[in-house]
Each structure stands twice: as C-alpha cells, then as structure tokens.
Amino acid sequence: MPRSPATARSAGLALCFDGREPGLHPAMAPTRAAPGEVLFRPSVVLIDARDRAAAAPGSAFRGVLGHRAVGTLDGGAAGLVLTAPHIVCAVCDLCRSGLSAHCRLRRTLGLAGRDGVLSQTVSLPPTVARSVPAGVSPEAALFAPDIGRAILVARRAALASRAFVTVVGDGPLALITAQVLARENAHVRVLGRIPGREELCERWGVKHRPVDEAGRRGDQDLVIVCSDDPCDFEVASAQVRPRGVIAITPPAGSIEATPEALAACVRREATLLPADWGDIDEGLALLASGSPDTSRLISERLSLANAPRAFQPNPDRAALATLIDLPAPHPDA
Numbered sequence: 001m002p003r004s005p006a007t008a009r010s011a012g013l014a015l016c017f018d019g020r021e022p023g024l025h026p027a028m029a030p031t032r033a034a035p036g037e038v039l040f041r042p043s044v045v046l047i048d049a050r051d052r053a054a055a056a057p058g059s060a061f062r063g064v065l066g067h068r069a070v071g072t073l074d075g076g077a078a079g080l081v082l083t084a085p086h087i088v089c090a091v092c093d094l095c096r097s098g099l100s101a102h103c104r105l106r107r108t109l110g111l112a113g114r115d116g117v118l119s120q121t122v123s124l125p126p127t128v129a130r131s132v133p134a135g136v137s138p139e140a141a142l143f144a145p146d147i148g149r150a151i152l153v154a155r156r157a158a159l160a161s162r163a164f165v166t167v168v169g170d171g172p173l174a175l176i177t178a179q180v181l182a183r184e185n186a187h188v189r190v191l192g193r194i195p196g197r198e199e200l201c202e203r204w205g206v207k208h209r210p211v212d213e214a215g216r217r218g219d220q221d222l223v224i225v226c227s228d229d230p231c232d233f234e235v236a237s238a239q240v241r242p243r244g245v246i247a248i249t250p251p252a253g254s255i256e257a258t259p260e261a262l263a264a265c266v267r268r269e270a271t272l273l274p275a276d277w278g279d280i281d282e283g284l285a286l287l288a289s290g291s292p293d294t295s296r297l298i299s300e301r302l303s304l305a306n307a308p309r310a311f312q313p314n315p316d317r318a319a320l321a322t323l324i325d326l327p328a329p330h331p332d333a
C-alpha cells in the first residue's frame with residue numbers, strides 16, 4: 001500500500017487510508033531512514049481540507065495520510081523542522097529549468113504518490129525539511145505554506161497597485177491570505193459564509209461581508225479564490241472588474257468553472273492567476289517577524305489515537321484546521 005522506500009518497520013502507529021476509511025495501523029512507522037534520507041519524528045500534524053479529500057470516498061490516494069508536520073530530525077541537531085509537501089526528482093527537464101515545483105515526477109506527502117507524515121516516525125528526503133526559525137511556535141509554523149502562497153499572490157498580482165481586493169472564502173487559507181494582503185493594501189475585504197468570521201476579521205483590521213450580501217458590481221481589481229466551495233469561481237467572476245485579476249488557490253476538490261462564469265471572465269477580459277504553492281521559507285520568515293495571527297485558525301487538537309475523527313464530516317472542522325499531537329515512539333521500538 002505505501003509508496004515510501006522500503007525500511008524496517010516498528011510498532012509505531014500511522015494513520016493510513018486503504019480506499020475505504022482512515023484507520024490507525026500498527027507497525028507502519030520506520031525504525032530507520034531509507035538510504036539517502038533522514039528519520040523525521042513529527043510532534044504535531046495539521047489536517048486540512050486537502051488531507052480530508054485524500055481520504056474521502058473515490059480518492060485514488062492510498063497510504064499514510066498527512067502532508068504538513070512539525071517535528072525533529074533524528075538526533076535533533078537541526079531544531080524544529082517543518083515538512084515541505086513536495087518531493088521532486090531534480091533531474092527532469094522542468095526541474096533543470098527552474099520549474100521544480102512542476103517536476104514531472106512530483107510526489108506530494110500524504111496526497112499523491114508518497115506516504116504522508118501522520119506517523120510516529122517518517123523517512124524523508126532531507127530537502128523537504130525546512131528549519132523553523134527561533135520564536136516561531138510549531139502550531140504557527142504549520143501555516144507557513146499558506147503564508148508563502150499569499151505572498152506569491154501579492155507579488156504576482158502587483159497587490160499595492162490594486163484599489164479593491166476581495167478574498168473569497170472562510171477557511172484558514174482565506175483568513176491568512178487576507179491578513180497577509182492587508183499588510184500592503186488597506187482595501188482588502190473577505191467574502192464568506194460562516195457566522196463569527198466578522199469578529200475575527202475585525203480583530204485583524206480586515207473588512208468582512210457575507211458573500212450573499214455583497215453586490216455584484218464587477219468592480220474588484222483583484223479577487224482571490226481561497227475557498228473549497230466549487231461555486232466560488234462564479235462569485236469571483238461576478239466580482240472582478242474589466243481587465244482585473246482572479247487568483248485561484250488550490251481547492252480540495254473541483255472548481256466549478258461554469259460556461260457562464262468563464263464567459264463572464266472573457267467578457268471582462270479578466271486575467272486568471274493560478275497560485276498552486278508558494279515559498280515555505282518566505283512564509284516562515286514572515287511568521288518570524290510576528291505576523292500573521294494564526295492562533296485562531298485551529299478548531300481542535302486530537303491525539304493520534306483519535307486522529308480518525310479528524311476525517312469525519314463536521315462543518316466546524318471543515319472550516320478550520322485540526323491539529324494531531326503525536327507521541328514519541330517507544331524507545332525500544
């Protein structure tokens with residue numbers, strides 16, 4: 001089932017998806033790293049909508065779940081590290097041309113082609129371990145990929161020159177993106193559906209409107225879709241101004257780009273700006289400077305024994321992130 005390099009396995013637990021449901025499997029954690037790799041000991045794992053999609057009915061993924069973890073490398077000399085999700089080949093034409101994020105053999109921890117990090121020990125290539133700066137908590141570091149993506153959007157969309165900016169969505173990615181963009185642009189607003197987000201956004205100095213109450217005047221210079229609701233591309237296409245930009249972040253499922261929504265984009269000559277993954281190190285560096293606030297983006301913390309619960313349907317859970325605390329493996333394991 002797993003697609004990790006063959007290593008000796010211990011009695012350590014891992015949360016796996018077998019095509020039916022997530023379950024804890026004993027003896028799935030490696031006792032030592034595969035050749036050329038390092039042994040990683042996760043202490044906390046973040047579960048978001050993409051992890052849940054990987055373990056949903058119909059998913060093609062099989063193996064250990066989880067793509068983001070903070071922990072230590074065997075020996076602990078490097079301090080805390082965060083896992084970057086992608087493993088790339090470094091030798092294909094895209095890797096050699098500077099597009100390694102689009103490697104033809106790209107595998108993604110816990111999401112595509114490679115066992116994930118919801119395991120007491122994990123064998124990983126050293127390139128996916130990113131040092132967490134001093135002063136950044138493990139819980140905050142887990143959001144660094146989202147922060148890096150928001151920085152990427154701000155840069156590619158020339159954020160400072162945009163008069164009106166809308167973030168569509170209610171989840172951690174939307175709330176982080178709004179905070180990061182608001183540092184450079186005072187005209188950022190969030191359109192969402194979940195009650196209570198107004199207070200959060202107000203705390204960060206970001207305007208919030210229920211998506212159904214927002215007018216569809218087609219006057220926004222930049223609209224960033226940070227939602228897992230497939231209908232929100234249609235919302236963005238109604239919000240963007242002529243020759244504006246719609247930035248699209250990776251959804252957990254599909255994007256419902258209806259013919260009507262695409263026709264609206266064409267009529268308005270809108271530019272589509274896909275933002276798949278940003279620079280995790282940039283995200284960690286911004287966290288080290290003290291922003292954004294990630295403390296309110298976690299809906300619950302579970303032990304590894306209760307980790308399957310993180311994948312069960314729950315509206316609150318779907319809207320925010322769940323953390324899983326992992327115990328250290330038994331020293332004799």
Ligand SMILES: [Zn+2]
Pocket residue numbers: 088089090091092093094095096100102103104105106
């Ligand atoms: Zn490659």
